[in-house]
Amino acid sequence: MRDFEYLPNDAVYLDAACQSLRPQPVIDALNDYYTKYNSCGERVKYEWGATTEQKVEQTREKVLKYVGLSKRRYFVSFTLNTTYGINLILSQINVKKAGIKAIVTSDIEHNSPFLSTMSCAKKNNLPRVVLTRGKDGSLPLDEIPNNALVVVNAASNIDGRLLVNIKDVIKKVHKTGGYIIIDAAQAMAHSVEVLHGVEPDAICFSAHKMYAPSLGGIIINKEFAKLIDTTFIGGGMVDDVNKDSYQLSKDNPEHIYTQFESGLQAWGEIIALGAAIDWLNNKSKNERKELEKLYTDLYEFLKTKEKIHVINNAPASTISVYVDKKETGVDSHILGAALADEGIMVRTGYFCVHYYLDHVKHYPPLLRFSLGYHNTVEDIEKVKKALENF
Numbered sequence: 175m176r177d178f179e180y181l182p183n184d185a186v187y188l189d190a191a192c193q194s195l196r197p198q199p200v201i202d203a204l205n206d207y208y209t210k211y212n213s214c215g216e217r218v219k220y221e222w223g224a225t226t227e228q229k230v231e232q233t234r235e236k237v238l239k240y241v242g243l244s245k246r247r248y249f250v251s252f253t254l255n256t257t258y259g260i261n262l263i264l265s266q267i268n269v270k271k272a273g274i275k276a277i278v279t280s281d282i283e284h285n286s287p288f289l290s291t292m293s294c295a296k297k298n299n300l301p302r303v304v305l306t307r308g309k310d311g312s313l314p315l316d317e318i319p320n321n322a323l324v325v326v327n328a329a330s331n332i333d334g335r336l337l338v339n340i341k342d343v344i345k346k347v348h349k350t351g352g353y354i355i356i357d358a359a360q361a362m363a364h365s366v367e368v369l370h371g372v373e374p375d376a377i378c379f380s381a382h383k384m385y386a387p388s389l390g391g392i393i394i395n396k397e398f399a400k401l402i403d404t405t406f407i408g409g410g411m412v413d414d415v416n417k418d419s420y421q422l423s424k425d426n427p428e429h430i431y432t433q434f435e436s437g438l439q440a441w442g443e444i445i446a447l448g449a450a451i452d453w454l455n456n457k458s459k460n461e462r463k464e465l466e467k468l469y470t471d472l473y474e475f476l477k478t479k480e481k482i483h484v485i486n487n488a489p490a491s492t493i494s495v496y497v498d499k500k501e502t503g504v505d506s507h508i509l510g511a512a513l514a515d516e517g518i519m520v521r522t523g524y525f526c527v528h529y530y531l532d533h534v535k536h537y538p539p540l541l542r543f544s545l546g547y548h549n550t551v552e553d554i555e556k557v558k559k560a561l562e563n564f
C-alpha cells in the first residue's frame with residue numbers, strides 16, 4: 175500500500191489502536207529533521223534552529239485547526255503521551271481556585287484517566303464518581319454532579335464507541351460550574367469529527383495513535399490553564415531565575431505553551447506530527463470509505479462465528495471479541511498467539527481497561543483487532559482464512 179511500502183507482504187498489523195504505523199511522509203519528515211536541521215527550537219540563533227522553531231509553531235497551529243479550536247482561546251503544549259498530559263493537569267490543578275467539588279469519570283475509561291482521577295480525588299479529598307456510559311457511548315447527563323471536573327474519552331479503545339452526546343455533556347458540565355477534559359487518544363486518527371464544534375476545557379492525545387511519532391499533546395483553554403499551578407518545572411519554562419524565585423515564560427502570551435513543556439522537547443517528533451496531520455487531512459473520502467469497508471467486513475465476518483463473541487455494538491476500526499475457553503479449549507491469548515504464527519498481529523488481554531472489562535463485565539481476556547489506513551482487503555481475507563475453522 176502506498177506510504178506503507180516498507181511493510182513486508184506477509185505482515186498483517188492489526189494493533190493500530192496501540193500505535194499506528196507511520197506513513198512514509200511522516201518518517202521522511204522525522205528523517206529530514208535528524209539529517210538536515212537537527213537543532214533546538216526557541217533557544218538558538220542559527221538557521222537550523224529557526225527552521226525548527228518555525229515548523230514547531232506550524233504544528234501547534236495544525237493541531238488546533240485539526241480539532242477546530244481557535245488560537246485566541248486555546249493553546250497546544252507537547253508532552254509524552256495522553257497519560258502524561260492528563261496527569262500533568264490533574265496533579266497540578268488548583269481545585270479550590272477552580273471551585274471543583276467532585277471528580278468524575280466513566281466506567282469504560284482507559285487506566286490513563288481512570289487511575290489519574292483516583293489519585294486527583296484522593297489528593298484533594300474530593301468524592302470521585304464513576305458514571306456508566308450507555309451502549310451507544312453516551313454519558314448520563316442527569317448524573318453529572320455540580321462543580322465537577324469530568325475526565326472521559328471521546329472514543330473507546332475497546333470498541334471505538336464514541337461520546338455521542340459530547341455537545342450536551344460539555345454544555346451540562348459548564349452550566350453546572352464544572353470543567354471537562356477529553357481523552358482523545360482514540361478519537362484523533364479516525365473519529366476527529368466527534369471533537370468538532372465543541373469547546374472542552376482540555377483535550378489530551380497521543381500522536382503515536384494518529385500516524386505520528388511517539389509524542390503527546392495537551393490542547394487547553396487559556397482560562398482553564400490559569401487554574402493549573404506550575405509545580406512540575408524546569409528548563410525551558412522560565413525567563414528569569416533568582417535565588418528563591420522565578421519568572422515563568424508562560425506569563426508572556428507568546429510563550430504560553432511553555433506551561434506544560436519542561437525541559438528539551440522532542441522537536442523532530444513534533445514536526446513529524448505536523449506531517450501526519452497534513453497526511454490525515456489529505457485522506458480522500460474514498461480512502462476513508464475503504465477503511466470503513468474493511469472494518470465493516472471484518473466485523474460482519476466475526477459476527478457469523480458462533481464461538482467468537484463480539485463486544486462491539488457496531489463496526490469500528492477497533493473491534494474486540496472474546497472466546498470462551500470452556501467452549502473452545504483456547505483463550506484469547508492462545509488464539510492471539512496462533513494468529514501471530516500466521517503473521518497476524520492483534521492485541522490480547524484487557525487493554526488497560528481492567529475495571530470495566532474484568533470487574534464490571536467479568537469478561538475473560540479479550541482479543542482486539544484495530545485497523546488503520548495501512549490495511550488491505552488481503553489482510554482481512556487472511557484473518558478470515560486463519561479463523562475459517564474456528
Ligand SMILES: Cc1ncc(COP(=O)(O)O)c(C=O)c1O
Binds near residue numbers: 329
Ligand atoms: C482511550 C485511551 N486513553 C488513553 C490511552 C493512553 O495512551 P498513552 O499510553 O499513549 O498515554 C489510551 C492508550 O491506548 C487509550 O486508548
